[in-house]
Amino acid sequence: MVVLTGNSLTLEDIKRVVMEHESVTLCDIQRKKIELNRQTVEEMLNEKRVMYGINTGFGKFSDVLIEEDDLEELQLNLIHSHACGVGEPFDEKISKVMVLLRANALAQGYSGVRPELIQQLIDILNVGIAPVIPQQGSLGASGDLAPLSHLALVLLGEGEVFYQGKRMHTLDAFQQVGLIPISLKAKEGLALINGTQAMTAVGVITYLEMEKLLYQSELTAAMTMEGLHGIMDAFDADVHRVRGHQEQMEVAKRIREILRDSELTTAQGEMRVQDAYTIRCIPQVLGACWQTLHYAKEKLTIEINAVTDNPLIFSDDNKVISGGNFHGEPIAFTMDFLKLGIAETANISERRIERLVNPQLNDLPAFLSPKPGLESGAMIMQYSAASLVSENKTLAHPASVDSIPSSANQEDHVSMGTIAARHALSMLQNTRRVIAIELICAMQAVEYRGIEKMAEKTRLFYEKARYIVPSITKDRIFSIDIENLADWLKESQESDVTNLKGEVRVYE
Template structure:
């Protein structure tokens, strides 16, 4: 696999996913060392001149007016990491931690943080040698950046904290020894540079955005299968409808549906069974498409943040300026990740409504709960209950975090973003959506069996087969949970992405 080249400028969300999940190797671009040396020279010059520079010759936060003696400046950086490593809760999964390390390295590689090249090189070494710092998932307020989680990350670089290597948990020092690394001795400003940024929320956001793009396509695929077996009226997806209200996402989803339904012998004409469909069928492109447009905005913001300098202070070698400002504030990311949770929740919301139409005989014309011998068998009755529970839960998680703020650091940091909470919520909604779509697909395939899978469109038959390779026909009641989980996992596995490519072709997101 070709290495991911870190320049500070060109990292994509797909790159983040590949490094975090696929363990793609990482390299620093040649020009990075020169950029880092220029800003580091400014730090050493200011130290020689004994200038007062926040975080270099002073304390942090409320202590920014406390000048630190020269002999204590290394100790200051270590104390910063130790005192700020106050996160709690379950550790982040390995992909999230790997994404955090990649993004922190990329932010430092821009050359505005005043660190030596060795600091960035050591982050890259952790990635390439499989060292995964133990980072508890709760405790960041999202300004001044993700201080607590990034402190846990940085501790491992100096041989403290804890880390996983090959699935085994070690102290930071032992983890480094396992891979032939030695602890890094931090110089002035470097501890602050490692923790002052938005890389926890952005890492979570990047991974969520990548999966959300796949689930956007799966939502269209699941909806198309449901639409067929419920004998919907595809006239609602005519291109003329979307030409007069040209939202890009709706145009994309409508085009997907037209492709997926082409050749179906189940869809109907207006007046054949009904004049028009219920909203959960007729308005699929409008609802799915609004989410697609929202997701595109989220993607742009998160990708921009992946390539941003989020440190404080920032050193500008071209002008000689050192500026204390607020690029560490997570509000830009917090707002869009709240938005992402809403987008995902609405895709799940309308999917559950389609599932209800599938299992409800008054709405589907099919056997109750999609089972032939009802009464003795409950069929897929409780599959809809589960979807309803997940959708209800999503409505709680969709409440925005970014509208909350609790002042910190003795009111010096008097407005915070809660962006990492927004990011963690988005992942909860994402996982719920995946299961809700799996339930719809499961019910859609069962309905197809009762209707006649040979009547489905070619792409509908392919989706039916995808489900049936993982979940057998429901003849008699069995434990349903493993079926849901197996199908939900398949949606984001390589075979799920291959199926999207097959049925959507070049139209896939």
């Protein structure tokens, strides 16, 4: 059971809830603080205090006062008018993370909502309902207005959801699970949509998947080293110790551990004096990629426990303050930075693919083909990898350097953080396919070298991956291999590549 306090949620907690279906509950202490915070809002309304978004319009309409009898309609109109998302919906996991993060942010007790509203979010999560939320339409300030409005619709029994693998109207799902739509009170609509939970949810999923993929890229690179008789001296601990980057030292240590019993790697001067950079500099490059991931973890951990609402209600001091915590710049920068690590993981992998298939760079059969000339082997797999890497380079352009004014120039600087996060996730998916292609080529290469000479860890990786993709004995439709292996890498538990999950397409 994950208990929401508003300030103690971890990335591991999110994984347990969204991927392992652990239940969520609201902390009793926080429930009391939330009730007090709501009471403060009610008292201020009775005092006729002017409060943005509570008894005024929104954005450029902030100077328009709203009559008391219209306050609930104001919140409903807000959700309906702001539900302008377009495009394909987010993956169900991302939608569920958004629900969890919104509940956690409101649980801090600075947003002036009722506990019932937060409980509705938790109930939706616990029964396995995921809102259908279009991916496009957010500027990343004032928060993720459009995506979160589609989330808010579900609380009201409107919009669409995913439930038990089917897309349906929200009321149909509610009837199946016994949930009842709620009505919004003053402030509650704004509290639901003023935040960074869309970009942060995409960022969290990207982080969790990238962490796993980096471990897998190291294991794949180690197998490539065996296929190319890579030189182990460049991974000596002293080499990396004297530079001092912790992540670089850790990558080198893991490669040494993976290949410690390999009979296929070589020593300096045994076959050649040194390897090309894509082999020799694996720790330096992937170590830097790990640095971008660690930075992302630090900032995401802060943001998943952040109050990103506006205005904020401080009950102890009887204050209502309009601020800008909804601005997504910290996450926009974070995701743009992480994109560099994702891009370079693919970039160096594609160059190793080239070294595996190019007969001018190795002594393996040309393009790893069983019958070079008659059969093309892995020739066009390298093309696909190159295409994915090039696409990543265009997506790596920082979204955060762009801004378009909105709401009649009242909201005149925005973060584009959700675009940055979406691009990072798209790049991750491209990179996973590049790693899959390298793994296919590396497996073929070690077969020529002798799999009985492989290290124990790479041999186990080879055997499990061979269950997904058979050896290349003749040309076939390699697209199926690439997608199968990429799916397997995605569904494997952490770096435990021995765990086979998901469906595998077979050859007819």
